[in-house]
Amino acid sequence: MCRLGLVVNPIAGMGGRVGLKGTDGKVEEARARGAEMRAPDRAREMLTELADTGADVSLYTWGGLMGAQVAADAGFDPDVLGHPDGEATGPEDTRRAVRAFLAENLDLILFVGGDGTAADVAETIADAGEQTPILGVPAGVKVYSAVFAVTPEAAAHVAVSFDSTERAEVNDIDEDEYREGEVHTELRALATVPVAPQRQGSKQLSSGTVEGLAEGFVEDVEEGRTYVLGPGGTLGTIKEKLGIDGTALGVDVYRNGEVLVADGAADEISDALGDRNTVVVSPIGGQGFIFGRGNQQISPEIIRNSEVEIVASRRKLDDIGALRVDTGDADLDESLRGWQRVRVGRYETRLMEVV
Template sequence: MRRIGVVVNPIAGMGGRVGLKGTDGKVAEARERGAEPRAPDRAATALESLAEVADGVTLVTYGDPMGASLVRGTGFDPEVVGDPRDPEETTGADTRAAVRAFVEAGVDVILFVGGDGTAVDVAETLEELDDETPILGVPAGVKVYSSVFGVSPRAAGRIVASFSETERAEVNDIDEDAFRGGDVVTELRAVATVPVAEQRQSAKQLGGGTVETLAEGVADSVEPGVTYVLGPGSTVGAIKEALGFQGTTLGVDVWRDGEVLVEDAAESDILAVLGDRNVVVVSPIGGQGFVFGRGNQQLSPEVIRRCDLEVVASRRKLDTIGTLRVDTGDPTLDDDLRGWLKVRVGRHERRLVEVR
């Protein structure tokens, strides 16, 4: 009988849609901006998926809001091995305490819900204990750079219930303050044991190649009266420069008819300035292939539904990705986006790529 430890970081990802690019040290500000918890819904989806394929598993979890009610809500009767010190303000210390309790309880795998910061808390605690219990993340944070996550909540739930082999994978994190300032400063924080699974995401690759011709092609094709929602990343950043403004490298900017309507926009800012016709321009994350759901949660399902989609990428990036992925938080929208998509790779050239 497999024993699965489940721990939820309830504040993970709250800063995404309100444009904070992370929640570390920014919970109060995120709430002031109207942020809603994202992790509980992601956890519920993963647990529902787990329940569909689980056969003779026992779930071990932590007290609310870090798992107990969510696990019970999926039909399991979990072992609860502890409680956070302050349920109103959980911290990484609570995640680390949960991991220690899971190890003492003899779990076979740990399913955590959060982002890279949560992954660091889990992996570093296991390293301190000299323990090699496998871990797998349900992606719920703004930053998901590490290769210890399922490609979606449903995939993570299925994997922990059914995997048979493990391997070692990197846990990376970035400096959120530098990230908000436009710099990506990554650091290898730990190496963890993870399930071997096709539906586990790769580590994000940084770097890319020249995109000047691609950017010029997009800039040349803009249409009067159309609102362009320009996502984060260096490829779309080159498009912003071709349009005549610097833009926010790791944020979302909105542009129409030669004017920047909003810089570093939150979801609400974007919705407020959308027009009759809108185009969202995004580039997949190198090494992972995510178009939505990683680092651009400002591009919410409501925003996406009101826009046409333009995906841009260098040929080199597409060669390293193979397929594209979406994880918007809305399963119906994800299904609508899946299929074959023409990705712009040059001034006029496009390549047909599958979205999974």
């Protein structure tokens, strides 16, 4: 029997779709912008896949939206070890749940959230002097740490099949700095994690010039076409070559020499789309994600109504090996998989597989 703990940070990722680049200290603003909870759905996807594996699982969790509710929805009858203090949950609720899991000597602790949740879980285990393995189900806006499965479904399979562990980094960033276009990662903890190819790597910032790539892109820009320009350094160079003051870590919409939307949320981007649209993204260094990490503003609806262009330096592609997607829409993810052409220079492209 596999004995698993599950804790869900229900507010994780709420700021992504509405352009807040995180939810720390921004829950009420996210709700005011119409944000909906994302983490419970991600937990439900993982648990549904976990049930489908047919593995003999004993599930332990925390009350309400922190695990018990979605576990019941997925057909589990978990041991509920406690409940959050109030309707609004916070980091201490996560830490209390983890301490309760440690007392049960479980095989693995699954958590649903982003880097902040990962840090809460890992630090609690370290403070207790334990090395219980953990695995993240990605639901946050920032998912830089190397303790997450690549998708909720992958987390389910890793949870019931891993046979060895290793140490991995838990990194977090200051969200206020992130919103201002600055990324300063901080190593928060080292955690024990399952060894599995379905676990993502730690985000690395790529170096090297992308001048030629950006110049080639600008030469190919079409009049009348709407460009949804994603975040990141490579896209920052493209925005500079276009002559616009782009948002370094946000999503901008450009057409006919003008910025239609700066640092837009999903609904603003959708409203700005035209008859011909192209979403331009660059994979995250060290991980390979082109959708689902740091650019949730580019919603499935936007992707479905656009062509997709991927841009990256050769060095970045060499480091990641393959591209990945995690849009939250399984059908869309499947349609994006396969071989995709990536612009790597002024005229050069490279075929890369989306897995």
